[in-house]
Amino acid sequence: MNPLEEENRKLKQYIDIAGAIIVVINRKYQVTFINKEGCTILGYDEEEILGSNWFDNFIPERMRDRVKKVFNQIMSGDLDPVEYYENPVITRDGRELHIAWHNSYITDNDGNLISTLSSGLDITEVTRTNANLRAMIENTDDYIMIADKNGFPAMFNENYKKIIETILGIEMKPGIKPHKQLEDKESVAFWDNLHKRVFTGEKFMIEFNIEVKGVMRYFEFRFYPVIENGNVVGFTEHSRDITKQKQLEENLRHAEKMRVIGQLAGGIAHDFNNQLTGIMGCADLLKQKLIHDPELFEIVSTIVKSASRSAELTQQLLAFARKGSKITTQIHIHTMLEELISMLQRSIQKKINISLHADAGMDIVDGDASFLQNALLNIALNARDAMPGGGEFIIRTKTEEITTTDNRLLDVTPGSYICIEMEDRGTGIPQEILSRIFEPYFTTKENGTGMGLAAAYGSIKQHGGTINVKSESGKGTCFSVFLPLTPHITPVEENHVDTGNASKSENRTIMIIEDEEHVLKATSFILDHYHYKTVEFLDAIRAIEYYKSHYREINVVLLDLVMPAIDGEEVFEELKKINPEVSVIVMSGYSINSQVQDVLDKGAKGFIQKPFKAKTLIEQLATIR
Numbered sequence: 001m002n003p004l005e006e007e008n009r010k011l012k013q014y015i016d017i018a019g020a021i022i023v024v025i026n027r028k029y030q031v032t033f034i035n036k037e038g039c040t041i042l043g044y045d046e047e048e049i050l051g052s053n054w055f056d057n058f059i060p061e062r063m064r065d066r067v068k069k070v071f072n073q074i075m076s077g078d079l080d081p082v083e084y085y086e087n088p089v090i091t092r093d094g095r096e097l098h099i100a101w102h103n104s105y106i107t108d109n110d111g112n113l114i115s116t117l118s119s120g121l122d123i124t125e126v127t128r129t130n131a132n133l134r135a136m137i138e139n140t141d142d143y144i145m146i147a148d149k150n151g152f153p154a155m156f157n158e159n160y161k162k163i164i165e166t167i168l169g170i171e172m173k174p175g176i177k178p179h180k181q182l183e184d185k186e187s188v189a190f191w192d193n194l195h196k197r198v199f200t201g202e203k204f205m206i207e208f209n210i211e212v213k214g215v216m217r218y219f220e221f222r223f224y225p226v227i228e229n230g231n232v233v234g235f236t237e238h239s240r241d242i243t244k245q246k247q248l249e250e251n252l253r254h255a256e257k258m259r260v261i262g263q264l265a266g267g268i269a270h271d272f273n274n275q276l277t278g279i280m281g282c283a284d285l286l287k288q289k290l291i292h293d294p295e296l297f298e299i300v301s302t303i304v305k306s307a308s309r310s311a312e313l314t315q316q317l318l319a320f321a322r323k324g325s326k327i328t329t330q331i332h333i334h335t336m337l338e339e340l341i342s343m344l345q346r347s348i349q350k351k352i353n354i355s356l357h358a359d360a361g362m363d364i365v366d367g368d369a370s371f372l373q374n375a376l377l378n379i380a381l382n383a384r385d386a387m388p389g390g391g392e393f394i395i396r397t398k399t400e401e402i403t404t405t406d407n408r409l410l411d412v413t414p415g416s417y418i419c420i421e422m423e424d425r426g427t428g429i430p431q432e433i434l435s436r437i438f439e440p441y442f443t444t445k446e447n448g449t450g451m452g453l454a455a456a457y458g459s460i461k462q463h464g465g466t467i468n469v470k471s472e473s474g475k476g477t478c479f480s481v482f483l484p485l486t487p488h489i490t491p492v493e494e495n496h497v498d499t500g501n502a503s504k505s506e507n508r509t510i511m512i513i514e515d516e517e518h519v520l521k522a523t524s525f526i527l528d529h530y531h532y533k534t535v536e537f538l539d540a541i542r543a544i545e546y547y548k549s550h551y552r553e554i555n556v557v558l559l560d561l562v563m564p565a566i567d568g569e570e571v572f573e574e575l576k577k578i579n580p581e582v583s584v585i586v587m588s589g590y591s592i593n594s595q596v597q598d599v600l601d602k603g604a605k606g607f608i609q610k611p612f613k614a615k616t617l618i619e620q621l622a623t624i625r
Contacts, residue, residue, distance in 0.1 A: 043092030273589035351390025386426030
């Protein structure tokens, strides 16, 4: 064997131990050389492959002509040589293997291309894995991108492409870092810093919000480094739209805030009503005594009017706190809305056009017609004020099934509801104050009290419903009122109390149990004026002890419901143990609520809400013989 043949033998040995296909193909498509690994992968002996047409025997038919065309163009100089490409080959048993080729080219002494020398790695499993990975990331609602060691996107799903183009307003292109296309240097630096952090091996999450087509959207981006042999070789970016989650959190915070404000408002209203009881009771009594002194009578009348106005404000606070009394009847919402529109058309400017689209299939709810009508009227008046120059006010109804997964209505029971949409095309409500519009005494109007929408909110909540509001400055506002539909329809009779004429008070003894001294005194003054005898107690325990010995002398007990140490309901139960026939009228700074109703259901003869006028108290006593 001559030295050249020996050198070729050694070279072939080196090539045969390579873990890749090494093949030489001449201009006639013939295989002039193939190594051992190539034969093994293709499943043929070397003698079967050498001299054969590479394209006709080892390239799938569907792409054979295209590959030949590219090969001819390269060999003729019409196309620049391709250093890397991928394409499948066919093995003896008919399998297709995906090969990644790296190419070099052999020339003659004149520099003309005569053959290709290609090295191919079998990447079939990698390709299959990538295909599975691609399928996985495409079948998720999240936004996923895998970056290479230089931070360039190597793989991303369609969702990621869309969201990046939406957020950044740029086109997502392969091989280009999307944020590098931004003109804002601060934004480029922001994204560069994120990439630097992840390439240090840090895992982290960021949240940010951005206005997209006029709507604020919230996003969560999670960055994970890809580590091989202790080195960061890339990273994954896993993102999602968390707008609904943020809205849910905001709705929960708002519901909790309104609950706390409601408790506070109810407590303030209750305590304020106690104070007003002393003022109103004494002033009303003084007014009667000064009827022959016009000047003093007018002064005291002003006090009574002011106290009455204050009592109206506390009633609105109680409505907001959902502690107001309501008479439950069955209400046809469509009829109520027609009456509301008729009322509005007589009182608002002609430039406001009101329309009703009564599309709800069912419209009957259980509730207090007066409360609900006032609530809807307050919303309508808010719409009127938002359109000083006129405009459209549209009322629509529809039925909706609310489920436990409905993010709009977190604080209502799932079931069937009528939705009343009240939409104006007015000035709208700025986003920065939108979350506060139902708060008591919050107003942007020069002469507003800030109680209209608060009272509406409380009334709707008291009926088991809720209110949603959407608004955009300059484009209008839409209030959506949800009320639970009545599951069955039965006639309901209203209870009317005939007080009759006040009976003679001589020889009637009234026990007053009230922990507020000024309320106790005011009540006592009124009863003394009308010739009742009174026994008064600030301490409920002492009152119970007294009643044990004197219950036969007591005709009626006026009992405050909210007291320290022992509340009115417990006192009532103790009095009933002493005298099952005890006549009790309960008093409270709240309207009829669940506790008041419980005492009435247990046998109390009546209820009087603070603050009360002398006439109201005496008429209530007259109903008890």
